[in-house]
Amino acid sequence: MAALARDFFMGTRLSSTEEREQALLAPYAMHSAQSAGREHPEPDHPYRGPFQRDRDRITHSAAYRRLSCKTQVFTGELGDYHRTRLTHTLEVASVARTIGRALALNEDLIEALALVHDLGHPPFGHAGEDLLDECLRDEGGFSHNAQALRIVRELETRYHDFPGLNLTREVLEGQATRIAHDTGQQRPLLETQVVEAADSITYDTHDADDALEFGLLALDELLTIDLWAEAAQRVRQRGAALEGGELRRAVLHELIDWQVSDLLDRASQRLAEGRFDSAQAVRQAELIIVASEDLAARKKDLEGFLRSRVYQHPSVLMHRREAQAALRAMFEAFVAQSELLPESFRRRSSVVGIRRSVGDYLAGMTDRFAWREYKRLFGNGVPGLETPKADI
Ligand code: MG
Numbered sequence: 001m002a003a004l005a006r007d008f009f010m011g012t013r014l015s016s017t018e019e020r021e022q023a024l025l026a027p028y029a030m031h032s033a034q035s036a037g038r039e040h041p042e043p044d045h046p047y048r049g050p051f052q053r054d055r056d057r058i059t060h061s062a063a064y065r066r067l068s069c070k071t072q073v074f075t076g077e078l079g080d081y082h083r084t085r086l087t088h089t090l091e092v093a094s095v096a097r098t099i100g101r102a103l104a105l106n107e108d109l110i111e112a113l114a115l116v117h118d119l120g121h122p123p124f125g126h127a128g129e130d131l132l133d134e135c136l137r138d139e140g141g142f143s144h145n146a147q148a149l150r151i152v153r154e155l156e157t158r159y160h161d162f163p164g165l166n167l168t169r170e171v172l173e174g175q176a177t178r179i180a181h182d183t184g185q186q187r188p189l190l191e192t193q194v195v196e197a198a199d200s201i202t203y204d205t206h207d208a209d210d211a212l213e214f215g216l217l218a219l220d221e222l223l224t225i226d227l228w229a230e231a232a233q234r235v236r237q238r239g240a241a242l243e244g245g246e247l248r249r250a251v252l253h254e255l256i257d258w259q260v261s262d263l264l265d266r267a268s269q270r271l272a273e274g275r276f277d278s279a280q281a282v283r284q285a286e287l288i289i290v291a292s293e294d295l296a297a298r299k300k301d302l303e304g305f306l307r308s309r310v311y312q313h314p315s316v317l318m319h320r321r322e323a324q325a326a327l328r329a330m331f332e333a334f335v336a337q338s339e340l341l342p343e344s345f346r347r348r349s350s351v352v353g354i355r356r357s358v359g360d361y362l363a364g365m366t367d368r369f370a371w372r373e374y375k376r377l378f379g380n381g382v383p384g385l386e387t388p389k390a391d392i
Contacts, residue, residue, distance in 0.1 A: 017047075018031070018049075021033070021049070021106065024104065026105065028190060028271060028276040028277070028278065028279060028282045029103075029104060029191070029279060030105070030109050030190070032051060032106070032108075034278075034279065035050050035169070035170055036169040036170065038050075038166045038169070039162075039169070039172075040161065040162040050168050051106060051108035051109040051111075051112050051168060052108045054109075054112040054165075057165040058112060058119070058152070059115060061151075061165060063155070064115065067118065067119070067121075068087075069084065069367055070084060070122075071084070071125040071128075072085050073207050073211075073310070074214060081210070082213065083206050083210055088202065088206065089117070092118075093110075093111050093198075095201055095202055096113075096195045097110055098260060099197065099198060099289070100191065103267060105191050105194060109174075109189075110194055110195060112167070113174045113175070116167070116171060117199060120148030120363065121147075121363075122144070122147070122365070123323070123365045123369070123370040124320070124367055127319070127323045128327055128362075130324070131327045131331075132327070132359050132362065135327075135328065135331045135359065136355060136356065138355075139356050139359070145179045147360075150360065151164070152167050153172070155360060157344075173192075174188060174191065174192035177192055178196070186284070187284075187285065187286070190288060194289050201256060201260065204255075204299055204303065204306075205252055205259075208310075209248070211313075216309070216310055216313050216316075217309060219247070225301055226298045226302075227302045231254040231258060232247065235247065235254050258295075259291065259295065259299075262295050263290070263291060265292075266288075266290065267289050271288065274288075330362060331359070333377050333378075334354075334362075335358050341357070345358070345361045348360065
């Protein structure tokens with residue numbers, strides 16, 4: 001590799017990814033040098049490690065860019081404050097990297113896993129997912145976790161030499177464990193466990209925040225839930241007499257900090273006790289990155305509350321019904337008239353069948369594109385759906 005100016009930073013030559021990881025990562029972290037490689041073998045890159053390349057491939061993919069116009073929980077019709085799939089994904093990556101750095105894990109791998117974890121979400125959040133699952137019941141169903149794998153292995157078309165993004169086996173396997181959590185013999189890598197935990201920390205916190213912003217919940221109601229009550233108590237103990245928006249923001253910070261600290265306390269203890277000398281050794285042990293029982297119980301309470309009060313809120317349900325009616329109508333129209341599909345999905349239907357190919361096309365859409373496509377197909381609407389979205 002040609003010498004770069006930064007190679008001489010601090011008077012020493014910059015070491016290779018492998019040497020750097022050897023110096024900085026714990027023995028139980030997943031080291032690049034131990035990667036099982038890619039499905040389609042490729043030469044090493046002169047200065048980027050394998051997981052760094054995975055992360056870069058994901059951030060340059062079309063599926064990743066589309067996350068910015070996909071619903072997390074709330075659609076754009078309620079306002080612009082809320083999280084989208086993209087901002088959720090970035091929050092997960094941020095929390096996961098904090099945990100990973102504190103435990104000396106492989107941050108490149110963590111980031112790649114975080115950025116890929118929600119890539120398979122269809123438009124309209126869980127409403128879209130449930131509807132596609134129903135439409136594809138005889139074809140093995142639809143799940144966003146499995147769809148993410150289909151995207152990175154088959155559907156992305158950025159490279160001449162292979163289909164998909166040709167990610168490392170570690171990233172593919174990490175995503176696959178989201179489909180079948182307990183595959184029996186082996187636990188996921190610590191980096192995968194971290195991303196799973198960060199996802200839960202993130203959505204528990206931000207779904208409540210978004211619901212408050214949209215007025216679907218009141219702060220006083222949330223403060224009756226154990227997790228929020230305790231976090232508010234911690235804020236007050238530090239002497240901060242806050243109310244309203246200030247209290248809400250302080251509680252949100254506290255919630256993330258508390259959950260991350262709780263994970264780190266337990267994980268550090270278990271890692272010290274286990275004396276694991278490799279990433280493989282950790283895979284034979286019980287899960288290590290898990291919340292304490294006390295915190296897990298409080299999180300479960302909050303999730304139950306969010307399910308009944310937010311995810312089932314009449315305005316969320318109304319958007320759900322509209323979105324599902326539109327997706328169902330499009331699904332049936334494309335299956336009946338495959339000439340309406342783009343050329344690449346028509347070709348794909350001869351390999352995977354028309355229903356799966358239509359499912360892949362619909363799942364790749366952003367919310368906005370789905371409404372536009374709906375309007376192109378149906379103009380003034382179909383029975384059961386009052387009006388197509390205007391001016392989208
Ligand atoms: Mg997620």
